[in-house]
Amino acid sequence: MTTIKDIARVAGVSVTTVSRALNGYSDVNEKTRQKIAAVARELNYSPNTLARGLVMQKSKTIGLLVSGISRESVKDNFTFEVLCGVNERASTLGYDLILFNTNTMMQREKTYTQLCRERRVDGVIIQGIKKDDPYLKEVVESDIPCVLVDIPVHSSSVGYVTTDNALGAKKAVKHLVSLGHQHIGMINGHGDAFVSRERLRGFSQALHEYRIPFRPERVLDGEFQEKKAEEEALKLLTEHKKVTAIFCASDLMALGALKACKELGLDVPKDISIVGYDNIFLASHSSPNLTTVGQEVYQIGYEAADLLIEMLEGKETNMKRYLDTKLIIRESTAKNHS
Amino acid sequence: MTTIKDIARVAGVSVTTVSRALNGYSDVNEKTRQKIAAVARELNYSPNTLARGLVMQKSKTIGLLVSGISRESVKDNFTFEVLCGVNERASTLGYDLILFNTNTMMQREKTYTQLCRERRVDGVIIQGIKKDDPYLKEVVESDIPCVLVDIPVHSSSVGYVTTDNALGAKKAVKHLVSLGHQHIGMINGHGDAFVSRERLRGFSQALHEYRIPFRPERVLDGEFQEKKAEEEALKLLTEHKKVTAIFCASDLMALGALKACKELGLDVPKDISIVGYDNIFLASHSSPNLTTVGQEVYQIGYEAADLLIEMLEGKETNMKRYLDTKLIIRESTAKNHS
């Protein structure tokens, strides 16, 4: 493994000069620079980022902390899409990604701060953490630069990127109301998720705006699971016969609701309209295709990395970024005939 | 940021002793150890892995090189599942993961070896690389410990984990033949993929074993894309009217074939039987559900990490690991009636 020392020896200069030449400093004679570059290439030199990180006190590495990397969550590629976006932006800007995993943290009994400091990551992007997760508190209190995905919490070192979940929910309700639906149920995720609270807020606000009474008993929690959502939808539809439309806080749950309708012999969209959220790949492949509130998940990851790196490099930047949602109308919604 | 130096000062010992105490060496007085542990906790000490890596010449980090981390490949969560498995095993064994990305490599014009050396990863897991990828050659020639996913290439420092793709294809054919199908077409991926070549080999071998002539003109490449597969299936079904069953080298392509059938007014499975490969999430949610050759993708990643780490830690181990496939019979295949 060649080092700058080797290069220095062969090129007949000092390590200082080698370092400066290789890092593109201006105060190096052009000839010396050429010589050094040639030797470096010849010796097949690669800089040692560990050594560099040690002395520079930064690693050009950002940590990605996701609770979603487990066996179960494989079917939901939200996490993966975020990761792809983060990876794209980070690598373009010269940062590498290191994966943390909350399960591991607990198992090793390491705190968030410890993890970050050990690996000397310059900053962190966090995704899929619950609002009652103890790490969230730590994140906000620590001074490690951090960007949260879908969690609108901020401080001097913490920013976030999210979509306007309340607005997204409103779009769904507006669509349903415009189709003549007045009795709309909701299958939400769970109270610990910021997005759930926001989508519920949007849902009830929209109803309010349309002068439709908001009935809490028509909102059930599907825990973001297909199966659970199916059960809850079954309950919703049997106990509240007037309901002609369901807004689900995720596509996966909408799929569950779809199944529930099938079991009850209800046709979607003729008898019941269903709107999902997320626009996962499956949404355009189910039958009927799902009308859904789409978010650009890849873009969320991209923006998260972009924001974090701007913070790291001391740029003046807005630490709260909102992305847009788009209502995608497919086959699962139709005019109300009841 | 506290260092062992700080601890040494406060505890009134030398840095050596601190280092040894913290690393659990036996030759430290129990009392001193306690004292040091207490001070470390009090000072909120975190070891600096960069410094440690620098002196130890290893980083307890493994690189994950995937070509699948791009915007397009989001729909195919094979990559993600592998990643989850790798992450699980690696983190359990105390290794962190760092993400590389081939696009980045090209763009930065860095070779595989450079990437690995710069980051001082102890080893690498590679996934989704094509057989003609220049990096593959480099991998085999370099002496960096490496595990390949689904590429049966090995050397003294390179191992692999894969499923028996030929056998998987055979299972599919066997199933179709047992249902009475004699004219079976195939939508393959592309010639550059090892898995495609293997699945094709299994396909033709199986036909041979059943004394069914293998007709190359009934094998078309769908390039692992849904859309392309749909087009090819359309061709296959119109040009070869005798075909009553199609074996697709991926579920995504099977979905495309499904669409082609729909367009031609052919019922699946009554008129045409279709078998996919992979058992992606979508396979159990399409209509009809896909009969498919399932592989435990998560497990592939898990084994890859396990194998790599065994190699890194100098354990005697079999550097070629094969996982099993399982034929999953659902709704897209039925008895041949033509």
Added chain:
DNA sequence: CTGAAAGCGCTAACAG
């Protein structure tokens, strides 16, 4: 324009 020297935080002989 170039070099000597110090030091990032840690581990590992070696000597007590």
Added chain:
DNA sequence: CTGTTAGCGCTTTCAG
């Protein structure tokens, strides 16, 4: 059982 010393590979004052 403990401390002294050297050094991993790199960047960075500070002098020439």
